[in-house]
Amino acid sequence: MHAIPDAAGRPAWRPDLHVHTNASDGIFAPSDVMRRAKERGVNLVAVTDHDTLLALPESARAAMAHGIAFIPGVEISTAGDDEVHVLGLFVGSHMKNLSARLRAFRGDKQRRCVEALRILTNMGLPLTLQDLRLPHGVAGSRPLIARAMVRKGYAASVPDAFERFLAVGRRAYVPRRNMDTGEAIALLSREGAVPVLAHPALIAYERTDLLNRLEQWMAQGLRGIEAWHPAHTPETARYWAGIARSRGLLVTGGSDFHDGLPPHGELGDRLPLWDTADSDAARLLDMDGEEVAV
Numbered sequence: 001m002h003a004i005p006d007a008a009g010r011p012a013w014r015p016d017l018h019v020h021t022n023a024s025d026g027i028f029a030p031s032d033v034m035r036r037a038k039e040r041g042v043n044l045v046a047v048t049d050h051d052t053l054l055a056l057p058e059s060a061r062a063a064m065a066h067g068i069a070f071i072p073g074v075e076i077s078t079a080g081d082d083e084v085h086v087l088g089l090f091v092g093s094h095m096k097n098l099s100a101r102l103r104a105f106r107g108d109k110q111r112r113c114v115e116a117l118r119i120l121t122n123m124g125l126p127l128t129l130q131d132l133r134l135p136h137g138v139a140g141s142r143p144l145i146a147r148a149m150v151r152k153g154y155a156a157s158v159p160d161a162f163e164r165f166l167a168v169g170r171r172a173y174v175p176r177r178n179m180d181t182g183e184a185i186a187l188l189s190r191e192g193a194v195p196v197l198a199h200p201a202l203i204a205y206e207r208t209d210l211l212n213r214l215e216q217w218m219a220q221g222l223r224g225i226e227a228w229h230p231a232h233t234p235e236t237a238r239y240w241a242g243i244a245r246s247r248g249l250l251v252t253g254g255s256d257f258h259d260g261l262p263p264h265g266e267l268g269d270r271l272p273l274w275d276t277a278d279s280d281a282a283r284l285l286d287m288d289g290e291e292v293a294v
């Protein structure tokens with residue numbers, strides 16, 4: 001249950017619907033994320049960590065303390081090295097099939113991480129799991145390896161570590177196990193979540209191929225497209241918003257906040273460009289009031 005008055009009787013929504021915490025590869029704890037969101041005038045946040053729901057309870061509490069409306073979410077990487085990402089909004093730990101799949105993903109992530117550390121060590125760049133400073137219950141990942149490499153002086157920056165060692169095709173890259181994008185969408189949909197295609201411009205498929213797949217994903221339960229994202233120019237964002245609207249899909253947007261540094265965004269930084277943010281957020285909230293705490 002939630003109280004969202006009609007547009008005339010409430011402040012405009014200032015949403016950020018794609019946010020990471022230190023439960024995946026962000027650097028801030030949920031309470032710091034929400035404080036920062038508040039400072040930047042964001043009043044609706046979806047926390048969407050990679051493959052984990054770990055930060056959601058603390059995020060919900062922190063959001064409430066700051067008077068921020070909260071949507072529990074997750075970001076799932078699919079299609080192996082093609083890096084298709086699906087956001088699941090309005091998720092929860094009561095979704096047993098989702099929780100089981102995420103647990104399996106985290107196991108695979110940890111396996112890949114250990115293998116990458118072994119390869120780097122063999123290359124004369126010794127690294128252990130301890131060097132990653134993993135918070136309790138958090139799986140290792142390439143961004144965390146990259147940060148440890150910077151701390152050790154093996155790389156000048158996180159992008160440098162990716163470019164030379166960790167990107168797809170580089171020596172310390174370990175392929176992920178494949179999950180089909182449609183399968184992830186169908187799983188989220190069956191569990192009652194709202195599946196949204198994340199940052200479509202970052203997907204490796206040709207535009208026509210992607211548009212064909214979009215039809216198929218919609219048949220499997222896709223409900224929205226993340227048009228507003230730091231990797232999209234305003235023109236690209238408007239293109240994807242148009243595609244979403246023409247197909248009856250929701251338009252969403254977010255900063256993909258990790259640490260406030262490029263290539264990711266700062267909390268709320270899409271809002272000056274995203275001119276339909278209020279009505280897009282209201283449409284999204286209409287889809288599920290159960291989980292929203294205002």
Ligand SMILES: [Zn+2]
Pocket residue numbers: 075085198199
């Ligand atoms: Zn992503």
Ligand SMILES: [Zn+2]
Pocket residue numbers: 018020075256
């Ligand atoms: Zn993300």
